[in-house]
Amino acid sequence: MAAVAAAAGTFARRMARSGVLFPRSSPQVWPQAARQPPGLLPAQRRAFSNNKILVELDTSSGVATMKFKSPPVNSLSLDFLTEFCISLEKLENDRACRGLIITSAIPRVFSSGLDITEMCGKSTEHYAEFWRAVQEMWIRLYGSNLVTVAAINGSSPAGGCLIALSCDYRIMVENPKYVIGLNEAQLGIVAPFWFKDTFVNAVGHRAAERSLQLGLLHSVPEAHRMGLVDEVVPEEKLQEKAVAVMAQWLALPDHARQLTKSMMRKTFRTLSSSHPKTPSRSHFQRTWRC
Numbered sequence: 001m002a003a004v005a006a007a008a009g010t011f012a013r014r015m016a017r018s019g020v021l022f023p024r025s026s027p028q029v030w031p032q033a034a035r036q037p038p039g040l041l042p043a044q045r046r047a048f049s050n051n052k053i054l055v056e057l058d059t060s061s062g063v064a065t066m067k068f069k070s071p072p073v074n075s076l077s078l079d080f081l082t083e084f085c086i087s088l089e090k091l092e093n094d095r096a097c098r099g100l101i102i103t104s105a106i107p108r109v110f111s112s113g114l115d116i117t118e119m120c121g122k123s124t125e126h127y128a129e130f131w132r133a134v135q136e137m138w139i140r141l142y143g144s145n146l147v148t149v150a151a152i153n154g155s156s157p158a159g160g161c162l163i164a165l166s167c168d169y170r171i172m173v174e175n176p177k178y179v180i181g182l183n184e185a186q187l188g189i190v191a192p193f194w195f196k197d198t199f200v201n202a203v204g205h206r207a208a209e210r211s212l213q214l215g216l217l218h219s220v221p222e223a224h225r226m227g228l229v230d231e232v233v234p235e236e237k238l239q240e241k242a243v244a245v246m247a248q249w250l251a252l253p254d255h256a257r258q259l260t261k262s263m264m265r266k267t268f269r270t271l272s273s274s275h276p277k278t279p280s281r282s283h284f285q286r287t288w289r290c
């Protein structure tokens, strides 16, 4: 009981620190417009925002767009991760929402991955809290019942790549400057097994093994060839393509698609049930030499 109270206190503190704002008059459940045949209702948009993430829900299509807006590079800090989980939970509890497009409002970067400053010179408790937040983000996104589409409009190394990999479909903007991949080995660290499994699920064992061992950041055409991204589009077509892909996925009955997704994503259950222990303070210090 004490542990539950402590966990609730930690979560409440994280929420307060994250500065999440909910619309004052927001109803518990938004209208069920998503279940209406298209065209009967005028498009309706609802939005909520916090410090680092903006969410807009089109209740006529049931599609929400989540935009990362944490300059300079959308790094995944504890506050960012907390806001992400709260925003996702809010959408999942909303019967008007069936699909989520994730993209960036920061030019040239989708997400730079875990915030390195969260892993240096902090207390053991902080590392534990941060690591739990990283796992929670992945568990929630990878296991989400929503259709999730990553609209990758910039570079996406390491944890940024994990977010994209956790979605059902990845569309990336063609740009010679953008890269994507799990580059942990280049940083002298090891991608956790659930990063690895999510990567293997997308690209297969051989491609993942080579890419992970060399810590490769792939160009967009290379990422497309190996199946790390599903489609490549010019910047101006990204949103249109994401909406079209979403419409295709949402044309199916939710329950059949959701059960199929859950069946395919077995790693999710492994991590959820095994509760891997948090890396120790000395582990973080050795890893980042701080």
Ligand SMILES: CCCCCCCCCCCCC/C=C/C(=O)SCCNC(=O)CCNC(=O)[C@H](O)C(C)(C)COP(=O)(O)OP(=O)(O)OC[C@H]1O[C@@H](n2cnc3c(N)ncnc32)[C@H](O)[C@@H]1OP(=O)(O)O
Pocket (backbone or CB within 6 Å): 072, 073, 075, 076, 108, 109, 111, 112, 113, 114, 115, 116, 117, 155, 157, 158, 159, 160, 183, 184, 187, 189, 190, 191, 192, 193, 276, 277, 278, 279, 283, 284, 287
């Ligand atoms: C139970 C499991 C146990 C496992 C054991 C675990 C061991 C412990 C390790 C745990 C971690 C494992 C998994 C790690 C995952 C990660 O995600 S690690 C982070 C990896 N990220 C990167 O390598 C990205 C580095 N950044 C870049 O490549 C570039 O910044 C960019 C994203 C391509 C953008 O380039 P550009 O637009 O040119 O911007 P920059 O000038 O480079 O940067 C601007 C400022 O942003 C700062 N910054 C960049 N990335 C980060 C980051 N990840 N965190 C925090 N800050 C970042 C950068 O320093 C610049 O700052 P200023 O100099 O102050 O302007």
